[in-house]
Amino acid sequence: MAPLFARLAACVLGLLPALTTAQSVFAHVIVGNTGAYDIDQWKSDIELAASYGIDGFVLNIAPPFSGSTATQMSYAFQAANDLTSELGFKMFFSFDYLGGGSPWSESDVITILKAYGPNGAHFQVNGKPMVSTFEGPSNSDINDWTTIRNSIPGGIYFVPDWTSLGPGGFSTSLVDGAFSWNMWPDGPQNISTGADEAWENFLKPAGKSYMMGVSPWFYTDLPAYNKAWVWRGDDMWYRRWEETLNVLPEFVEIVTWNDFGESHYIGPIYASGIPSASNADARPYVDGFPHQAWLATLPYQIAAYKHAYSSSHPAPSVPSGGDKIVFWYRTAPAGAGSTQATGNNCKSSINIYGYQSCYPVTEILEDAVFAIVLLSNPGTATIQIGSNAATTFQGLKSGINLISIPFSGRYGQVTVSVSSGAKATGPAIVTSPSGGVANFNAWVGCAGSC
Numbered sequence: 001m002a003p004l005f006a007r008l009a010a011c012v013l014g015l016l017p018a019l020t021t022a023q024s025v026f027a028h029v030i031v032g033n034t035g036a037y038d039i040d041q042w043k044s045d046i047e048l049a050a051s052y053g054i055d056g057f058v059l060n061i062a063p064p065f066s067g068s069t070a071t072q073m074s075y076a077f078q079a080a081n082d083l084t085s086e087l088g089f090k091m092f093f094s095f096d097y098l099g100g101g102s103p104w105s106e107s108d109v110i111t112i113l114k115a116y117g118p119n120g121a122h123f124q125v126n127g128k129p130m131v132s133t134f135e136g137p138s139n140s141d142i143n144d145w146t147t148i149r150n151s152i153p154g155g156i157y158f159v160p161d162w163t164s165l166g167p168g169g170f171s172t173s174l175v176d177g178a179f180s181w182n183m184w185p186d187g188p189q190n191i192s193t194g195a196d197e198a199w200e201n202f203l204k205p206a207g208k209s210y211m212m213g214v215s216p217w218f219y220t221d222l223p224a225y226n227k228a229w230v231w232r233g234d235d236m237w238y239r240r241w242e243e244t245l246n247v248l249p250e251f252v253e254i255v256t257w258n259d260f261g262e263s264h265y266i267g268p269i270y271a272s273g274i275p276s277a278s279n280a281d282a283r284p285y286v287d288g289f290p291h292q293a294w295l296a297t298l299p300y301q302i303a304a305y306k307h308a309y310s311s312s313h314p315a316p317s318v319p320s321g322g323d324k325i326v327f328w329y330r331t332a333p334a335g336a337g338s339t340q341a342t343g344n345n346c347k348s349s350i351n352i353y354g355y356q357s358c359y360p361v362t363e364i365l366e367d368a369v370f371a372i373v374l375l376s377n378p379g380t381a382t383i384q385i386g387s388n389a390a391t392t393f394q395g396l397k398s399g400i401n402l403i404s405i406p407f408s409g410r411y412g413q414v415t416v417s418v419s420s421g422a423k424a425t426g427p428a429i430v431t432s433p434s435g436g437v438a439n440f441n442a443w444v445g446c447a448g449s450c
């Protein structure tokens, strides 16, 4: 009870945001990729996300609010409303100021928030609808939010992503919290919490909340949009969640549910949502590269984060019979095949964090098979590449474990197993990728209780 009491006391003093709806985990949904959804498809996505412990969707919408964007929002909220009493699943908007060719207009944002803010499926903090952005850092865009806040009866709980301005780049009096898009490593290193700590040091003294980004991967090859780079992913789906235990943000936003063009989707592949324009065709690197098995680690990771934040949440555990091994890898060595992608975002005109140094992709990426093993009791697991000898990992603990083996010149199908019996095989690691063109996306699979 002590931490709870301390937080409530701090809250009364205005030092921390209220506890009630914090410790929620959302997934970022690119509404532009859901243009062909119907209500049942939204329901299916919501039920899937909720079943793995995700509390809600952040709906990324670009202007204008008409046509398929408006239709999809009405479908999404109808679906969530139908399921809300059962699942408690909620949504809120990320107003995308870069995705629509022009920034959002103040009046459109007000219209949307008046329409959906009071909706029973809209996520609220202290009775106010939570609202986020993707960028929108110009002075005029920032000034709009004072008017927007004052135009919504009861106000809003405003947590923008103004990452390009950086911590200290705006006044905390304008916001209730902030979200940082800075969640991939720069160069061949592990993702660190440096940027998260800088944001927290900026926000906490003002009593504002922090929403931390967690992403499993990043690879994009869409030249028509000036996007062709890879950031280190490798074991990040394990490490970044571990980092939430140190950062203890009020909210976590998973990036993303369905951004196929940047290869960080954790939801199902939805064929008509994959960018397929001329010179901006993500199908060659998305088709046949499912990521949905990453969902299977979430119940444990989300429970661990919430418990670390507040012991009023139960400690994470793997139920008896719940053992699983979630494994992922690229299907060819990083140096095999041709590519126009760079290591780091070093050439693109789209760079909201400043230009980065270029690295050869072979320095950024580890040629390795990675796996998260979740066990109800201590045990072992194996990873095998082709017909080579399997590597056995002894002494794994109950709970969550990260294991990996390097390709080391081995090729063939990848087989994994856990001592409690589950076993699965994934596609072959090949000497040369299909068509001789590199694909830096990951294939993700799972064995056991997935």
Ligand SMILES: *[C@@H]1O[C@H](CO)[C@@H](O)[C@H](O)[C@H]1NC(C)=O
Pocket: 188, 189, 190
């Ligand atoms: C990432 O961190 C782990 C654990 O501290 C360390 O063993 C590993 O070498 C690091 N990897 C890179 C690329 O820095």
